[in-house]
Amino acid sequence: MAELSATAPEPARPPKSQRPKGAAIDPLFKICCAASATLILSALTGVMITLALAGWPAFSKFGLSFFTSTEWNPVTDVYGGAGPIVGTLLTAAGALILALPLAFATAVFLTEFCPRSLRRPIGVAVELLAGIPSIVYGIWGLFVFAPLFAQWVEIPLMGWAPPGSIWEAVFSGIPNGSGLLTASIIVAMMILPFIAATLRELLLSVPARVRESAYGVGCTSLEVVWSVTLPYVRRGAIGAVMLGLGRALGETMAVTFVIGNSHDFPHGLFDGGSTIASTIANEFAEATSDMHVAALAALGLVLFLMTFIILTVARLLIGAQKNV
Amino acid sequence: MSKTLAVALAATLIAGATAAQAAVTISGAGATAPAPVYTKWAEAYKAKTGVQLNYQGIGSGGGIKQIEAKTVDFGASDKNLPIGDLNAHGLLQFPTVIVGITPVVNLPGVGPGQIRLTGPVLADIYLGAIRRWADPQIQKLNPQIRLPNLPITVVHRSDGSGTTYLYTSYLSEVSPAWKGKVGASDSVQWPTGQGGKGNDGVSAFVRQTPGSVGYVEYAYAKNNHLAFADMADHDGAFVSPDENSFKAAAVHAAWSPSNGFAPSLLNQPGADAWPIAGATYILLYKQQTSPMGGEVLRFFNWAYQDGDGLATSLAYVPLPASVKEMVRHAWMTEVKFDGKPAL
Amino acid sequence: MFARRTRRTVASGAFMVFCTASTALAMVVLVAILGSLVYNGIGGVNLNVFTLDTPATGSIGGLRNAIVGSILMCAWAMAGAVAVGVLAGTWLSEYAGDSAYGSLVRLLNDVLLSAPSILVGLFVYQIAVKPMHGFSGFAGAIALAILAVPVVTRTTEDVLKLQSRQLRESGAALGTPMWTTIRSILWKAAGGGIVTGILLAFARISGETAPLLFTALNNQFFELNMTKPMASLPAVIFNFALSAYDDWRRLAWVGSLLIAFAVLAINILVRTLSREKRRP
Numbered sequence: 001m002a003e004l005s006a007t008a009p010e011p012a013r014p015p016k017s018q019r020p021k022g023a024a025i026d027p028l029f030k031i032c033c034a035a036s037a038t039l040i041l042s043a044l045t046g047v048m049i050t051l052a053l054a055g056w057p058a059f060s061k062f063g064l065s066f067f068t069s070t071e072w073n074p075v076t077d078v079y080g081g082a083g084p085i086v087g088t089l090l091t092a093a094g095a096l097i098l099a100l101p102l103a104f105a106t107a108v109f110l111t112e113f114c115p116r117s118l119r120r121p122i123g124v125a126v127e128l129l130a131g132i133p134s135i136v137y138g139i140w141g142l143f144v145f146a147p148l149f150a151q152w153v154e155i156p157l158m159g160w161a162p163p164g165s166i167w168e169a170v171f172s173g174i175p176n177g178s179g180l181l182t183a184s185i186i187v188a189m190m191i192l193p194f195i196a197a198t199l200r201e202l203l204l205s206v207p208a209r210v211r212e213s214a215y216g217v218g219c220t221s222l223e224v225v226w227s228v229t230l231p232y233v234r235r236g237a238i239g240a241v242m243l244g245l246g247r248a249l250g251e252t253m254a255v256t257f258v259i260g261n262s263h264d265f266p267h268g269l270f271d272g273g274s275t276i277a278s279t280i281a282n283e284f285a286e287a288t289s290d291m292h293v294a295a296l297a298a299l300g301l302v303l304f305l306m307t308f309i310i311l312t313v314a315r316l317l318i319g320a321q322k323n324v
Numbered sequence: 325m326s327k328t329l330a331v332a333l334a335a336t337l338i339a340g341a342t343a344a345q346a347a348v349t350i351s352g353a354g355a356t357a358p359a360p361v362y363t364k365w366a367e368a369y370k371a372k373t374g375v376q377l378n379y380q381g382i383g384s385g386g387g388i389k390q391i392e393a394k395t396v397d398f399g400a401s402d403k404n405l406p407i408g409d410l411n412a413h414g415l416l417q418f419p420t421v422i423v424g425i426t427p428v429v430n431l432p433g434v435g436p437g438q439i440r441l442t443g444p445v446l447a448d449i450y451l452g453a454i455r456r457w458a459d460p461q462i463q464k465l466n467p468q469i470r471l472p473n474l475p476i477t478v479v480h481r482s483d484g485s486g487t488t489y490l491y492t493s494y495l496s497e498v499s500p501a502w503k504g505k506v507g508a509s510d511s512v513q514w515p516t517g518q519g520g521k522g523n524d525g526v527s528a529f530v531r532q533t534p535g536s537v538g539y540v541e542y543a544y545a546k547n548n549h550l551a552f553a554d555m556a557d558h559d560g561a562f563v564s565p566d567e568n569s570f571k572a573a574a575v576h577a578a579w580s581p582s583n584g585f586a587p588s589l590l591n592q593p594g595a596d597a598w599p600i601a602g603a604t605y606i607l608l609y610k611q612q613t614s615p616m617g618g619e620v621l622r623f624f625n626w627a628y629q630d631g632d633g634l635a636t637s638l639a640y641v642p643l644p645a646s647v648k649e650m651v652r653h654a655w656m657t658e659v660k661f662d663g664k665p666a667l
Numbered sequence: 668m669f670a671r672r673t674r675r676t677v678a679s680g681a682f683m684v685f686c687t688a689s690t691a692l693a694m695v696v697l698v699a700i701l702g703s704l705v706y707n708g709i710g711g712v713n714l715n716v717f718t719l720d721t722p723a724t725g726s727i728g729g730l731r732n733a734i735v736g737s738i739l740m741c742a743w744a745m746a747g748a749v750a751v752g753v754l755a756g757t758w759l760s761e762y763a764g765d766s767a768y769g770s771l772v773r774l775l776n777d778v779l780l781s782a783p784s785i786l787v788g789l790f791v792y793q794i795a796v797k798p799m800h801g802f803s804g805f806a807g808a809i810a811l812a813i814l815a816v817p818v819v820t821r822t823t824e825d826v827l828k829l830q831s832r833q834l835r836e837s838g839a840a841l842g843t844p845m846w847t848t849i850r851s852i853l854w855k856a857a858g859g860g861i862v863t864g865i866l867l868a869f870a871r872i873s874g875e876t877a878p879l880l881f882t883a884l885n886n887q888f889f890e891l892n893m894t895k896p897m898a899s900l901p902a903v904i905f906n907f908a909l910s911a912y913d914d915w916r917r918l919a920w921v922g923s924l925l926i927a928f929a930v931l932a933i934n935i936l937v938r939t940l941s942r943e944k945r946r947p
Contacts, residue, residue, distance in 0.1 A: 029846035033758030036751045037772045040820065043813050044775045047782070047790040054793065074484065074511035105689035113683050114690075122690060124938060129697045131934045133874020135901050136700065136923045139908045143916075144703045147532065174477055174518050176533035189696050196693070220679035243781065250783025252877040253905070261482035261519030272518045277785050281877055282521060283511075284789065286385030286484035300786050308778055315777045349888070351802070351896055363723035363887060376888045378896060381906075394800040524910035547912065 048304060055298030057291060066298060072263040074287075079295035083263040085302060087180060087273035090266070091255060092248040094184030099192040100241060106192070107199035108225050123200070130193035138257035141186040146177025146258055149185075154270050173270025180266050180273040183259040187251050191244040198240035198318070202233040239317030246311040249303065252277040276303040349376040350619050354387020354400030355486045356522040357423050357541035358604045361640050362400070365631050369623055377623055381522060385484020385510045391415070391607045397616045399607040402486020403510045404586035414610050416658050417584040418651045419603035420624065422641035424542040424570040425490050426600065428550040430530050431457065432472060435551055437564050440465045442556040443498030443591070443599065449537060450478055450495065451502060452516035457535060474535035479526050482519025484511040490602040491539045494590045498599075539600075542570075543638045555600070558593045569598035570641040579647045581654050603643075612661040621655050621667040628652070701927070708924030711917045720889050721903055722914070730922055732889040736897040740804050740883060741873050743893065744811035749865055752816045756823025757849060773824075780817035787813050788878030796882055804890070804897035807883030814875060815868040822864025826857040863937050870933040874926055876901035900926055 058066060058079060069080025110123055154175055161167040173179050206229050214228040230237065260272020261282060274282075276299045287293045352362070359381035366377040382390070384401035391399030392413060402423065410417055427446060429439055445461055448454045454461060458473040481488045489510040496503035506512050520526035523544045530538040530550060542565050545552045554562045563569045572594055577587035589601040608620060628651075632642040643651075659666045715729040722728025755772070763769030787810050795806040830853055838848030854861065884896040885906065900922045908919035 023844040026844045026846050029849075030758075030762055033754045033762060036754035037758045037763070037769075037820075039751055040755055040776050040779060040816060041772055043790075043816070044779050044782070046794070047786055050790050050793050051786065054789075071513060073513040075507045075509040075513070102689040102692060105686040106693055109686035109690040113686055122694070124935075125694060125697055126690075128931055128934060129693060131870060131930050132700060133876075133901070133926055133930060135874060135876045135904055136704070136927045139904065139919060139923050140700050140703055142908065143707070143920075144699070174533065175475075175535070176477070176529065178518070192693060220675050222679040222682040223675065225682075246781050250781070250785070252783065252785045253901075256521075257908070261521070262517065263513070277783055277877070280785055280789070281880060282482045282519070283484065284792075284881060286383040286387075286389055286511075297789065300789055303783055304786055307782060311778045311781050312774060315774060349890070349892075349895055351884075351886075353884070360723070364726075366887070367723045367726060370888070378886045378888055378890075380885050380887075380896070382884075393797055395796055395802055521909050524906075524912075528909060 048301070048308075051297050051301040051304055055294055055296075055301045058294040058298040061291065066295075067302075070264055072295075074289065074292055077289055077291045079291065081276075081295065081299050081302065083265060084274045084276045084279045084299055086265060087259070088249055088275040088277070088303065088306075090180055090273065091183050091187055091251075091259070091275055092245055094181065095187035095191055095248045096241070096245055098185060098188035099195060099244065102188075103192045103195035103244070104199060106196040107203055110196075110200050111203040112221055112225060123197075126193050126196055126200075129189075130197060134190065134251060134253040137186055137190055137254040141182065141254060142178070142257040145186065146182055148177070149182055150175055150177035158270070169267070170269055172268030173266070174260055174272050175270070178258045178260040178272060179270045180259060181269055183255045183273075183275070186254050186258060187248050190251065190254060191248050194247060195240050195244040198243060199233075199237060202236040202240065203229060206232050236318045239314045239319075242310050242314035242317070246307045246314060249307050249310070250277060251275075252281050256281050276300070347374060347376055348619055349378060350398070350616055350623065351378045351380075351396045352387075352398040352400060352606075352620070353380040353382050353390050353396045354607075355384040355402045355604055356381035356524065357384075357402050357425075357485075357487045357543075358400060358421060358640065359523075360543050360547070361421060361631075361635050361638050364634050364638065365623075365627050368631075368634060369626055372626075375619060375623065381524075383481075383483040383510075383522065384486030384489065388607065391609075394609075397608075398620050400604065401510075401607060402602055402604045403489035404584055404603075404605055405607070407582065407584050410584050410607075415607050416610050416654060417586065417605050417607055418624075418654060419579075419585050419605050419643060419647070420627065421635050421643065422570050422574050422589070422601060422603050423487075423490075424565050424573075424598050424601045424639075424641075425487055425494075425539055426542050426545050426552040426565040427537060427539050427555070428527070428530050428545050428552050429538075430532075430534055430536045430551065431474070432534065434469065436545070436549070437552060437554055438469065439551065439553045440556070440562050441553045443494065447495045447499030447502040449476055450480070450515070450517070451505065452478070453501075472535075477533050477536040478514075478517030479520055479529045479533070479536050479538035480514045480517050481511075481526060482521050485522075486510055486602075486604065487523060487539065487541055488512065490590070490600060493588075494600045497591050542566075543640065546639050555598070557597050557599050558591050559595075561596075563596050563598055565598050567636060567639060567641050569596050570601045572597040573599075573601035574603075574641065574644070579650060581650065585647070585651065585654075608659060610658050610660065612659060612666050615661060615666075617659055617661055618666040621659060625652070625655075625667065704920065704924045704927055707917075708920040711921040712924070716918075716921055721887050721898060721907075721918070723887070728918070730900065730903065730918060730925070732886060733898040733900045733903040733922065734925070736804065736883070736886070736890065737873060737900045739891070739893065740808045740811060740879075740897060740899060741869060743805070743808035744815055744872055745865065745869055747808070747812040748815035748819050748868055751812075752819025752864070752868070753823050753854075753861060755816070756820045757827060757854075759820065759824040760827035761845075761849060761853075776817045776820050779813070780821065783877075784810075784814055784875050785877035785880075788881045791878065792881040801894070802882065802884035802896040804883050804893035804895065807879045807897060807899065808893070810878035810882045811872040811875060814878065815872045818868035818871060819861075819864050822867065823857075823861050826860030826864070827853060829860070830856050859940060863941055866933050866937045866940075870930045870937075874901060874930055876905055880905070 066081050068082050070083045071078055071080045157171045161171045214224040255275050256278040259278055262272040266273050280296050284296050362379045370376050384403045387399035387401045390396045457471045492508040496508045520529045523540045526538040526540050527544045527548045530536045554564050557563045573589045573592045579585055591599045628648045635642050655667050656665050719729035720732040791806055791810040838852050879899050879902050885902045886896045886898040890897050904919045904922040907915040
């Protein structure tokens with residue numbers, strides 16, 4: 001009976017020398033990995049907190065007028081960010097309007113119409129376009145595109161406009177090729193490959209049978225794409241568009257080169273303007289008064305919040321799409 | 325592969341550290357107006373002594389801000405700080421050369437010195453009151469050329485600039501409308517026009533835009549073959565910008581350490597005095613915490629002694645010898661490192 | 668009925684033309700940009716560019732200090748980004764699973780991936796330049812590292828997730844501790860993909876300008892010391908391109924040519940590497 005009451009002997013823990021080497025490091029490794037992940041979190045929150053703290057004086061002094069006034073006056077230390085904010089929105093919207101149809105068309109071309117042998121080279125070419133650094137777009141825009149734009153579009157239109165007519169007001173601005181419109185065009189060129197590449201991935205993810213069944217009932221290519229494939233990837237497509245928008249909002253170097261740097265609202269099609277990013281790039285290194293720095297940081301916070309919201313929604317949409 | 329990378333990085337770190345022992349580097353930042361001459365001096369000084377002076381033209385506002393934040397060894401600004409600010413921060417301000425700001429235009433058929441403008445007319449152009457080149461007010465000053473009916477594209481600075489400070493101070497002096505509406509500072513709210521970054525940016529825009537007008541430091545106008553304008557001086561006669569007219573502007577100036585060596589050189593009376601002239605300044609902390617201050621002073625001492633030729637070749641006007649002596653005296657008595665004169 | 672069919676066919680045909688034209692336009696832009704770079708820059712590419720430093724006005728010079736500065740700052744940035752990024756990607760793939768915290772980190776990582784780089788520059792100015800009282804190559808490297816980490820994290824996580832469960836189970840079956848499994852099995856198996864991510868991150872940060880403006884400033888001389896302001900190709904291009912001097916503008920084109928082709932070469936390299944992996 002004594003043997004029955006005796007519990008089964010505990011399996012002896014192997015002596016330390018026989019335990020797998022490095023088992024003790026496991027928890028440490030896990031902590032290192034988790035810490036790295038947290039570092040990413042803190043970098044992002046750090047950016048936001050820094051901008052908020054630095055920009056607070058501007059918000060508290062100017063209140064709502066910071067968003068509505070275009071008066072940017074370092075002499076009297078009165079700052080209204082409406083010019084850069086509106087410029088950012090206009091440039092991004094203009095870029096999106098120009099890029100979206102073209103990106104969509106390019107993605108469709110690569111998935112539907114392109115001969116198989118050309119698919120990879122053209123796909124690679126589109127992605128190379130996405131990889132060109134922003135400053136290269138800027139220098140190309142300033143030295144190559146702007147003079148051509150001035151010569152072939154701006155000056156003819158400005159010269160043609162009958163004096164005193166509505167057209168004269170519409171086609172007014174700076175005749176050297178810089179301005180908000182030029183900036184929109186350059187940014188459109190930059191976001192087109194992004195949106196096209198993402199849309200292409202999404203279109204490729206549509207199951208073959210869905211497309212084939214549409215072709216099978218006699219749909220033309222346009223109808224298949226427009227009425228079948230696109231609605232299938234609608235969520236992800238919207239996400240891709242917002243991703244492009246997020247990138248357009250934050251574009252700095254390409255815009256700074258060609259936008260003309262004026263704090264006013266544009267009055268004509270070819271007028272100059274500014275964006276939040278270009279204003280910060282131009283003025284931060286030399287803003288001496290505390291309020292000037294605060295105004296720039298406040299603008300930075302506005303930009304951060306805009307991109308944060310748009311990018312978060314975009315990622316959620318694309319993520320939801322991929323899980324369908 | 326990661327091991328080789330780590331070794332390579334460690335090697336560069338060591339190389340950098342040893343290199344730091346070998347070459348002394350001074351860093352300075354600020355005004356773009358004197359940047360051509362400072363960088364030329366730095367090149368020659370390095371060839372002579374091996375000391376590297378790294379000067380970055382980020383605008384006078386940037387120079388003031390960075391020296392106040394103590395991120396550079398010295399700041400440079402065409403906008404002089406008032407003596408109250410200097411004392412509050414413990415800064416010494418001294419001039420290096422005299423610069424001249426000149427309006428530049430881009431008009432077909434108009435070469436350097438072929439167009440004449442006056443202060444009030446310039447102010448009206450920059451206020452947006454005069455919009456076309458064929459305007460009678462401009463034509464009246466220039467009976468000898470036929471001005472085209474182009475719209476005037478105004479170009480100004482997009483960054484905080486001592487050049488702007490000098491220019492807007494001049495406009496404020498000669499145009500009550502300008503003074504009331506805009507005022508004078510290194511960064512103002514421009515009623516109209518396009519902004520260029522640095523003297524460089526303004527020069528580039530004017531070069532590229534027919535019908536444009538801008539204002540730049542004279543060296544930029546000369547080096548880029550821009551068409552500068554002759555201006556009316558205090559007595560109404562028209563003057564061309566060059567070393568002589570800038571020197572004439574400085575002849576009556578009252579230099580003194582008590583106002584930070586900053587007399588106004590604008591719109592000076594006297595024959596052939598260029599109306600938009602000014603000195604450009606260096607800002608340095610009086611209490612130095614490292615030998616860098618001494619190195620900075622040694623550099624500018626060399627510049628005072630041997631740099632005049634390089635300066636005049638770029639159309640900057642060296643200071644009168646008497647002013648240099650006053651400045652040297654200020655260096656010896658005011659800039660200290662460890663209780664002793666830094667120089 | 669036939670009219671409607673014709674209309675549909677015509678519409679579809681027009682659509683196809685539009686799509687082809689759009690793609691052609693994109694190709695034209697690519698060729699135009701690369702062509703301009705070669706046309707304006709190739710004439711200035713000579714030995715001076717790699718052996719002389721950035722010139723003062725009117726002097727002869729090159730881009731040596733800018734090239735070396737860029738390489739140094741990018742190398743340091745990548746060292747930091749690889750350490751943090753690979754570990755964070757590993758955490759997301761192996762330890763975090765579907766937890767809420769993991770999803771949050773993933774989301775914020777993606778936001779940081781597309782965030783405006785100028786704001787990162789402002790942030791690093793506040794935390795590294797002001798307290799240290801100086802612009803420095805290290806501050807520039809920190810800013811670039813913050814921009815590179817999300818790329819590395821994302822690709823590491825994606826590539827680790829692709830590894831089969833059997834691989835992990837084989838490690839567990841042998842009784843190896845988790846970190847050894849990760850290090851010796853998973854990382855080795857996913858090695859190619861991780862390297863791809865690193866190359867992509869490098870390509871991205873080598874072209875970044877805005878964050879360097881307020882952190883590393885610029886330097887007209889050759890500098891190996893990372894605690895001092897350093898020149899970088901993008902910053903030099905920014906300054907020289909906006910100037911009015913022809914020789915400076917020519918150097919700006921040469922610098923742009925160098926950056927653009929370096930980035931393109933890395934992208935093509937990445938593509939060939941990943942294609943070779945897929946073949947066996």
